[in-house]
Amino acid sequence: MRIIGGKYRGLKLLPPDDTKIRPTSDRLKEALFSIITSNKYKLNISSCNVLDICSGTGSLGIEAFSRGAVSIYFIDKDHKSINLIHKNITNLNIDNKFGNRIKIIKDEATKALENINKIFQIVLIDPPYNTNITEKCLFKLKELNLINEDSYIFAESSKPEDFNYDGYQILDIKLYGNSKLTILKLSNSSSIE
Numbered sequence: 001m002r003i004i005g006g007k008y009r010g011l012k013l014l015p016p017d018d019t020k021i022r023p024t025s026d027r028l029k030e031a032l033f034s035i036i037t038s039n040k041y042k043l044n045i046s047s048c049n050v051l052d053i054c055s056g057t058g059s060l061g062i063e064a065f066s067r068g069a070v071s072i073y074f075i076d077k078d079h080k081s082i083n084l085i086h087k088n089i090t091n092l093n094i095d096n097k098f099g100n101r102i103k104i105i106k107d108e109a110t111k112a113l114e115n116i117n118k119i120f121q122i123v124l125i126d127p128p129y130n131t132n133i134t135e136k137c138l139f140k141l142k143e144l145n146l147i148n149e150d151s152y153i154f155a156e157s158s159k160p161e162d163f164n165y166d167g168y169q170i171l172d173i174k175l176y177g178n179s180k181l182t183i184l185k186l187s188n189s190s191s192i193e
Contacts, residue, residue: 006066058085
């Protein structure tokens, strides 16, 4: 595992020491950030707050940070994942000037979202496959106003998984091996009363 672009490009990240944590493949990560940095969605990562839900190793959030994201919030409930994220960030030798742009939250995803007061332009969701975590997070993101009409959600899942995307517009679905990347945005009539 490595950082593939930006300030920390080429730096190796510590991998998980057990199979409970499933890191995003370098191939999918490269494809994801090619999409984010392309002109297709008019995203400028250097002006984005990024939320990395079910962070695992922290690879996706760290990649966003390396590419200049304004702030990164990592959420994971597993203590091994949280320790791994701390270690991988420590390996970047980030000075205090940048350290306040990173927040690591150890909690179940939907509970963690309830304690955040920020709007995110990029949301990365990479939960354990075949769970309903993505669906719950999509509801909470909307309910808690953590996203707006300029926000994009990138959700990774297994290829056969399907979710209730009520209130969201699916912009694209990409397949990579056994993984699926679904790109979403709030639909115009999605405000919660």
